[in-house]
Amino acid sequence: MSSFGARLKALRLSKGLTGLELGEILNVSNKTISTWENNTREPNQEMTSAIAKFFNVSTDYLINGTTSPAFKPTLSERDERDIQKRLELLMNDLDSETGLAFYNGDGEMDDETRELLRASLESALRITKLKAKEKFTPNKYKG
Structure with a gap:
């Protein structure tokens, strides 16, 4: 079963983002992104929600690794x-x-x-x- 860090990295790569770019979007450092992806630390609940919203997945997917991220269409x-x-x-x-x-x-x-x-x-x-x-x-x- 994959970890939070592995899911975050996969989502980041699926959008073609570097750790630095994701950090700028989330207003955190590249090092913070790296600690999350390496499972050294996990983001707080507020940041987990922000990550889920940015990637258009559920927080349950990020935290628990449900089989697939929940797709939530948004209006452009x-x-x-x-x-x-x-x-x-x-x-x-x-x-x-x-x-x-x-x-x-x-x-x-x-x-x-x-x-x-x-x-x-x-x-x-x-x-x-x-x-x-x-x-x-x-x-x-x-x-």
Whole structure:
């Protein structure tokens, strides 16, 4: 079974990083990275969480060496722009004369209801985007 240090080194190498580069990213010295990879020391809980977040794996994977790192898709800036664009299109469609007829029987929707609907649609778009990334990301990129 591999150690914390071996898992950290494998993750670092998978990103093509040197110990110095990883140290700069995590705001620690190259020597600190080396002590972790050589199992001389282990990072504290806060740093372990930061490492897991950076490599997009679970802390359980880092600490206990579960069989594979948990892949957690994240949204890029492009994804965020796409979500906002789609949300605006949906909201504009709903604001049309016929768009909300199903909701309020030809009446205007109040601002509070509109914001609740907007928040719900945005949440649904985010979940959909994350699920699609999880489903369609090739295994070779999942860690």
